[in-house]
Amino acid sequence: MIELRTPAEIDEMRPAGRFVAETLATLRDETRVGTNLLQIDRRAHELIRRAGAESCYLDYAPSFGSGPFGYVICTSVNDAVLHGRPYDYAVKDGDLVTLDFAVSIDGWVADSAVSFVVGTPRDEDLKLIETTERALDAGIAAAQPGGKVGDISAAIAAVAHGEGLSINTDFGGHGVGRTMHGDPHIPNNGRAGRGFPLKPGLVVAIEPWFLHTTDKLVTDDRDGWTLRSADGSRGAHSEHTIAITADGPVVLTDRSFLSQ
Ligand code: MF3
Numbered sequence: 001m002i003e004l005r006t007p008a009e010i011d012e013m014r015p016a017g018r019f020v021a022e023t024l025a026t027l028r029d030e031t032r033v034g035t036n037l038l039q040i041d042r043r044a045h046e047l048i049r050r051a052g053a054e055s056c057y058l059d060y061a062p063s064f065g066s067g068p069f070g071y072v073i074c075t076s077v078n079d080a081v082l083h084g085r086p087y088d089y090a091v092k093d094g095d096l097v098t099l100d101f102a103v104s105i106d107g108w109v110a111d112s113a114v115s116f117v118v119g120t121p122r123d124e125d126l127k128l129i130e131t132t133e134r135a136l137d138a139g140i141a142a143a144q145p146g147g148k149v150g151d152i153s154a155a156i157a158a159v160a161h162g163e164g165l166s167i168n169t170d171f172g173g174h175g176v177g178r179t180m181h182g183d184p185h186i187p188n189n190g191r192a193g194r195g196f197p198l199k200p201g202l203v204v205a206i207e208p209w210f211l212h213t214t215d216k217l218v219t220d221d222r223d224g225w226t227l228r229s230a231d232g233s234r235g236a237h238s239e240h241t242i243a244i245t246a247d248g249p250v251v252l253t254d255r256s257f258l259s260q
């Protein structure tokens with residue numbers, strides 16, 4: 001079911017969006033060579049507690065994962081791109097890290113992800129991150145009232161195809177509200193002018209993710225959660241929760257007002 005939010009409800013969603021934005025910025029800044037993924041999770045947990053927020057991940061047990069997730073943040077490193085379950089691993093120089101984080105505050109969810117390189121970057125990794133960010137920006141710009149979900153999908157796909165990347169549509173964006181994953185699904189590839197109408201009050205997460213040289217994923221059989229590229233190539237992922245308003249899209253998890 002697709003639910004539309006009133007402008008007052010969208011205002012009520014802002015604290016969750018702001019907290020998710022601030023927390024991702026903090027955790028990204030604190031992640032250095034040697035930082036353990038379990039440390040990032042513990043720190044995220046502490047920030048959640050301090051804010052009186054509620055994790056969307058801890059007890060989450062969807063069909064695409066094995067049992068409750070058990071942690072409050074996804075930490076996907078290198079060939080891991082989505083749903084990276086934190087484990088005892090110290091980040092190394094040049095690692096490509098994605099943090100994906102969702103909480104609710106006052107009953108409203110916000111969901112966002114950021115990719116970055118720790119230490120000395122490889123040019124190709126910076127380029128992949130820049131491409132996912134540009135695809136996210138294009139998807140957001142296409143999220144206009146009067147349009148269709150396919151407008152967002154097509155805008156994302158155009159950026160990926162422009163870089164010669166292939167696209168996996170098994171995991172993509174989604175409605176966001178009282179729960180993290182709702183309708184409509186927002187595939188990272190599709191046709192403009194098709195799909196569900198974008199109406200003022202629709203709140204969605206848009207989340208392009210790409211791998212260097214494949215669009216195939218495999219589930220890590222050690223944890224039943226982490227999604228890795230099938231060929232070992234690295235991946236990047238950028239996600240924001242946005243509200244479509246009569247005046248256009250509003251990014252609820254915007255980090256640009258922070259130092260970056
Ligand atoms: N936040 C992720 C998404 O972007 C979903 C993570 S599910 C988890 O939709 F259980 F792995 F945390």
Ligand code: CO
Pocket residue numbers: 111112173174205207239
């Ligand atoms: Co999401």
